[in-house]
Amino acid sequence: MTTSTAGPLTRAAGLTSGQLPRFSEPIGVVIALVISAGIIALLAPFNIALWLVLTAVLYLVGIGVASTIVENRRKATDRVVRGLVTSAFVLAVAPLISTLWTVVSQGIGVLSWSFITQTGGTKFDPDTLSVVATPGALQAVVGTLIITGIAALISVPIGILTAVYLVEYAQPNNPLRRMITFLVDVMTGIPSIVAGLFAFSLFSLIVGPKAFSGFSASIALCVLMIPIVVRSTEEMLRLVPSELREASLALGVPRSTTIVKIVLRTAASGIVTGVVLAVARVVGETAPIFIAASFTDNFNANPFDGPMQTLPVMAYTAYSFPGQDIAASQAQSWGAALLLVILVVIFNLIARIVATMFAPKSR
């Protein structure tokens, strides 16, 4: 009796190797946090980045050594890699939080209703012989909306129709289709400043050397926006079940009606989401607008005549080429940057809402 119970026990002890306790990893992180906080408090002024880096190093070394002693080399490697990969993710989130925090904390003091509703800039006051800077971004808000709006008006139809051609009409081995797919890929890689140079070159051939206009900037943005719209629309059209198309065609519905009434309608929410996200992407482009529409402090709502101010360009020029009052210029810059981020967040929220509210159930 005694031997039969002792047998499996000793065998089990031989088969299972040592193992770290269950929650050793989170506990290890906490211990590393505390120890590194202690080291930094003793040796150097507190610095959150240094703290996190030291924690990561301490944790990785500690878990590696502990696991090698208690478990084995293979498990130790596994745990160290897990720690490394997790810290890579933390490393990516840190700049995101830091960026948003910086923009909000720097810009929130500037932002007010009058900042949005009045034209800003510096004006020479002839009575006092001084230069007065008024905070305001109305000209940039209007310019951004006009330029992005025109760009969207041009590139959305072209993008959606191209996607329809690629998915609905062209056969998979059609050379034109393969060519277009390839070119769309290439187009996503065009540097944004090159798009701006293209628009400037085009318009300076047509209008002459003073070719800056909002419309020219819209053309530059189109070059960047069309491939994004094509890609997202294509993806959405491919999700539409082919049974729907076949059923419609079998009823004798013409192909164009099938596409408009069945395919596009089914994919509508996805397409709208993609378009809104594309708008959010190009609304923050600085370089092409800077080249094609230049910059100005004056209010200009005519996209076909003269330079036009936009939010990203305003953030750039106010910082890089400040006026006499440098603090005021930088405040303008941060205000514009914060407005831009808010605009991008709004577009992203719209995309999210459209995607969740109008999603077809079949997906």
Next chain:
Amino acid sequence: MADAATTTTSPSRSLIGKRRASDTVFLGLSTGSAISIMVILAGVAIFLIIQGLPAITANWSSNQDLAAIHNPLGNGWSSFWAYVAPLLWGSLWSAVIAMILGAPVAIGIALFISHYAPRRLAGLLGYIVDLLAAVPSIVFGLWGIIVIRPFLLPLSQFLNEYFGWIPLFSGQVTSTGSTMLAGGVVLAVMILPIVTSITREIFLQTPRLHEEAALALGATRWEMIRLSVLPYARSGMVSATLLGLGRALGETMAIALIISPALLFSVQLLTDGYNSQTIAANIALNFPISSGIQRSALIGTGLMLFVVSLAVNMLARYIIAATGPGAKGRKKKGKRS
């Protein structure tokens, strides 16, 4: 346009039977917009060439305007190529630094989201990384100025003091922080989302049976990844990195705002005045203050940037298409297993 329309519809004619007016119009419209993409891309190349060619072919040593453009050394440029070469070097150098700093982190993040994070959280975490792509580049530039520059100062001084014998860290150490290193770090942050999203997608396509087989043989999670996921995704990781490189090449504002540049060949990372200028930042800084033939020279450099980033992107796409896992039917394969 009409040619293309007839050639593309001939196979589907049997489905439609008789052609209606609305069909023809719609087909014409969609084919037309597909072709317009070719026209636009050709237009980009043609107009850049038209505007850039005068400066590329001009005699730079005899032309006062051209000899004078932003020349740090005082002696004129001998030709367009002498002018564009240091700029091209700067673009490539900054992009490579960004890639070296960014790509390993990006691949780590992709691995974390695809294979380590709890399944329920994975979507949310992916969305957070995608948010990085939504932040406008100008905001990253401003953030780089007031956060990253001072943040890297102690590190720069440390590296210069103890590793100054390495050419990378040599030279007069910065006092403002407007270094190539700071620019590279910000660029690295900006290419994180694109590299992450592509590699993540490919990691997720690893056949489940490969992973389960490795785990069933007693492999730890890391051994499973090393044996089944990484070999499967190798070409995908390479091309994602190249696409990130292409993105970094064309990035303008971060570099224009952060580094204090000079038109010369330099590998020094920690100095103020010896950072190689990039093509894109050079255009952004000098375009408003130049005119005539100088603008043409800037457009010429833009053409060079266009060619280089086109080449990088095509190479990346080629690697995906030719040597990617399962080359053609990759998606289908992933779903089936």
